[in-house]
Amino acid sequence: MIDITIENFEQDVIAASMSQPVLVDFWAPWCGPCKAIGPILEKLEVEYGGGFTLAKINSDEEQQLASAFGVRSIPTVVLMKNGQPVDGFMGALPEGKVREFLDKHVQALAGEPEEEEMPPDEVPESPEGQLEKLQHAVATDPSNDDARFDYAKALLLAGREADARRAFEPVANKVALSRRIDALARWLDAIDFAATQASPADLDARIAADRRDFQARFDRARLLVAQQRWTAAMDELLEILMRDKSWSGDLARKTYIAILEIIEPPKPKVAEGQVPPEDPTVATYRRRLSSVVLS
Template identity: 65%
Template sequence: MIDVTVENFEAEVVAASMDVPVLVDFWAPWCGPCKSLGPVLEKLETEYAGRFKLVKIDSDQEQQIAAMFGIRSIPTCVLLMNGQPVDGFMGALPEGQVRAFLDKHLPSAEEMIAEAEEEAAHEALADGDTDAALERLQHAVATDPANDEARFDYVKLLLTLGREDDAKVAFAPVIAKAAGSRRLGALKSWMDALDFVAAGAYGESAGAEFDAKIAANKRDFDTRYARARWLIARQRWTDAMDELLEILMRDKGWNDEAARKTYVAILEIIEPPKPKVAEGQIPPEDPVVATYRRRLSSVVLS
């Protein structure tokens, strides 16, 4: 529990809520109900073990903050997540009701562990430590199997490292969801491309064979699409998108929009994790992703 003032409000409440939900308890020393609610909140903060952060604001001493939140009576509690108030309650609620309020909004312990492991994995990747990143992501998926974001990152890293069989095993529990999920569908497109290349025994020399066929017939879309999938299998992402654009410029709807769908899948695969930002703010976009999104829009909307 932390006492918050105007001086530390930004750091202890707004900034902190970007990483963990923050419960703000508005109270005053003369308030009898506040004295009964305070120990309940402190007990739950300890019991929830990092799932939320409790801060206390003396509404008499910090009238500016109280006015900002429109506090009319005390005790009043406000829950902030990602820099914004999301819910609250007034009065000295019994422990069971406070617990129900928290459980409605807070991530589970498993979700928090998985999220922390994801962030640690991204940091490890930024440092070039793929082994540590893989271990973190594997733990995240094992801890919270329903976390599709962690699973996406885990399968993506396995594929990036060429561990296709391990990737397929890790992907199997969510394969039925691929058709309704852009990110999971992107992974399936990648694995389908790998299977296509393996089945066709397309080796390094296939590139020259594809080029020769395309030179003879610019509208040989089957060959262009095969070349794009061959490039995907080699993780030559921008080259693959360039080839898919060649199809789209000539026939946007070819083969049930296969070129557009595969192009979008590549964008999902190559887009780096977005940093956390306050609600309402737009995270910066990767320049390569931004460029190829614009190219797709230009072709599709032309």
């Protein structure tokens, strides 16, 4: 179990979740239900034997983190994988329900013989394997824009910018026709902009001097996009939208929507008739956009 603050969040939650699931528990000392579920989560962390790491965030002391996750009531529990929230729940669930939740996402390791292998269909696919599969999908069906989006996105996330640009080039003329292609174009534009921006501190100084310097805020958001700091970029764009919803031909809103397209994870498979759960970060930032735009 790890106590999380804004200082160690990036390393102990975001970075750590790239190699192992991290279960984030938002709690507060005064919260009765938190005292009920806290020991259950700590017990299961031990029983799952390294299958996940429990990270606890005091929502009273770390309000910035609670706000970033859209926490409205506690306890709120969020499961992080590969740097992104993939599922979560609110309230003090009984132990059996928490186990059901974990079993959907976490491989319990305690008590398993080291030589035992996972069935082939359960072996996690390596990033290289995922890229090969996406590359094959594009090569097999070059007109599949969704596959091309996933491939270019995976290349950019892997830092292979030149390969991503080559994958994007055949659909560059479809920017006005596809929201996902438009999102890739804006991401690549942000990378180009970041390469020419000598001093990010200049933007911070301009914003500090004039909170309505929307161009500086937009440029700062583009720098954050280039760094793949998605929620921070959307927070900056919201600052523009709260003051001028239609600034520069609706540029802030369109860029915000592009980021949502980029961070939207693939929908998990669910039983027929069921609706897959929405990614909590995407859901939160969609609500924030709606509340600002419709206000």
